[in-house]
Amino acid sequence: MRIALTLAALTLAALTLAAPARAQVPDAIKDKVAVCATCHGETGNNDNPQYPVLAGQTARYLYTELQDFKAGRRHDPNMDVVVQPLSRDDMLALADYFSKQKQTPSTFKADPAKAQAGQKKADETLCTMCHLGGFIGQNEIPRVAGQHYEYIKKQLSDFKARRRTNDAGNMTSVASTLSDTDIENLAQYITSLY
């Protein structure tokens, strides 16, 4: 029994070492994190490009998006449902939890020429005035560095087509003059940033 416990402790220690930046899930939101984890992963890292990486995202952005889903300003078949029981404090706690997780570097293999064209377009468009240098995000402006390639492409396309409109007009305006090639290049560049 004692040996088993020690082994378990060692295994736990090894796991902890393997994921050193993983914060403890606060008891108050354990059940709620479990729901998020189904798609986004327990640490907010996942391999399915349909679900954005939440690890390392700015807390304010996560909180804002949760509020928007609940208020109907942003729509997604899954999110529309799961946010309904969340209180403001739940949202703040979830945002805080996922923002403190370490983002796993993207395994996406960027096309260097496309990524370079994306960087040029990003400079022209003054993306980093809001998203900060390296696209690390600030406040309610998301970190997009290292986000899933397909997800970035979808968001930019949705902004352009006004399928997503909870951006206070900033991204719809920015995206309105982006071509499909620009969007592809930007996604190549931004995904490769982490």
Next chain:
Amino acid sequence: MHMRSKWLGTVAFAVSAFAGAASAQEIAGAAGTTSSKAMPSFASVTQAMLEGAGADAKNWIHPNGNYAQTRYYPGNQINAGNVAKLKPAFVFQTAVTESMETAPIVQNGVMFLTTSFNHVYAIDAATGEEYWHYKHKMGPITTFCCGPNNKGVAVSGDRLYMGTLDAKLVALDAKTGKLLWEQQIADPEKGYSETMAPAVVDGKVLIGTNGGEYGIRGFVKAFDANDGHVLWTFDTIPEKGHEGVWATKDATGRDMHRDIDAEKAALAKDSSFYQTLGGGVWMTPAVDTKTKTVIFVVGNPSPDLYGAIRPGDNLYTDSMVAVDLNTGAYKWHSQYIAHDVWDLDATSPVILTQANNGSGKMVDVAIHGGKTGHVYVNDRATGKLIRFSEAMIPQENMWTLPTKDGARMLPGANGGVEWSPMALNPKLRMVYAANLHQPMTYHVEEVPYPGGKLWLGGAFKTIPSEQQWGQLVAVNIDTGKVVWKVKTPQPLIGGTLATAGDVVFNGEGNGWFKAFDARTGKELWKFNVGAGANSPAVSYMVNGKQYVAVSAGGNTQLDFKRGNSLVVFALP
């Protein structure tokens, strides 16, 4: 920006990514004060010292030098004849690698400087040795558009005062760095935040607010310096009368292409938008201690580019405003751009001095360097605009209205003169202004108030085929003529320092910190500080020796290379 080489871009990214990791720690890490070494003594700053700062070559106790905000250092040990020999005396490195906009305060050999994310350091102003380091405990919600900046502390008595990103005012013990009290200024969830250095006068701490990009209702507030309770609030957006006089021309007489009939009809339907009309006050106000008047400029209306939702002149946005120091009561205003839809607002701090009133008489004036590229000279008694200078940078197609697909107009939305403080050499009758040239297209997007989110009502985009640059410009305040100008490879942001040694100091995004002959603009000296020198320099003396200090932390807004250092220079 667009002319940056790939290599430079990569370096910038690496630095930023590192800064991001550090920043997360800075916010999440333990707040409080760490003492490194006991400060031997601290000489209390009296009201008399604050009022006499303009003639005090030993100390630098206002962010802009004095209540008149001239940024004119009265000593001349370092002068146009010997500045070429200037050498670094010490470098102080902070724990935060992110943009620095701090104007250090120096009192009796002790320097107080701030960093992004509201850290404060007290150091020996002659050696750089650290006394203490204070980290503000940041609340869960912050909102700020242009970087986690801080422009410095104010000092009075034995206390320091700082505004924070989560919209609080904190008071610290200057000797120990211990927090004495903090007061919530406004709700950060609605877009309020603080990056400006406050001013302290007659026991009042004066502070404005950021948030013109978030649909706030701006203000300047006075807090009791003793316990932090609110003494008065001046709302920069009046509940009644914000529609103004329906001006069809800007202050320089150019047609703004407004559809006044449509605006009037819209106002008749709804005038409740005053609550989200913007009007931030970004920089430290000037104080006329003789007439007990606080004078400041008010920033852009919200949303920046989409005007149809906010009919009228949008008073007091894009204006210089004077209020009573004791009550906050309105005295006068002078609007530069009515119903602004270009974000060419008023941010650079007001300077108080005297100038020719146009009829050969010297009168008290208040001066502002605009994002339009003009220096405006207003009569200090009435607010009346006496003159505006020649344009300091190219202006084209003014005032072309923004369109959905983008309309080109110069200057671009960053200016002209951004928040960068100007400096005045009263002897030479010149102000020195750091200008940007960033050709842009202006795009409008119809968007209702989004509840505390960044609300531009469109976008500004640079034009890739057009070069960007900066220009340091000297303007004669009695005539409005440009006396000299020096073009720089990058847009300028950070501000200038003038000295009685007839030197002008100015920093650039590529790290060059330079000294110029105040009369001619001739470059006399330069030193590369290794990261963007995008903050206003200060000067002071310790043990009879003059120092010049500038922080090198780069800039978020223009994405100049980040750093974490304060570099201090002296003659060998």
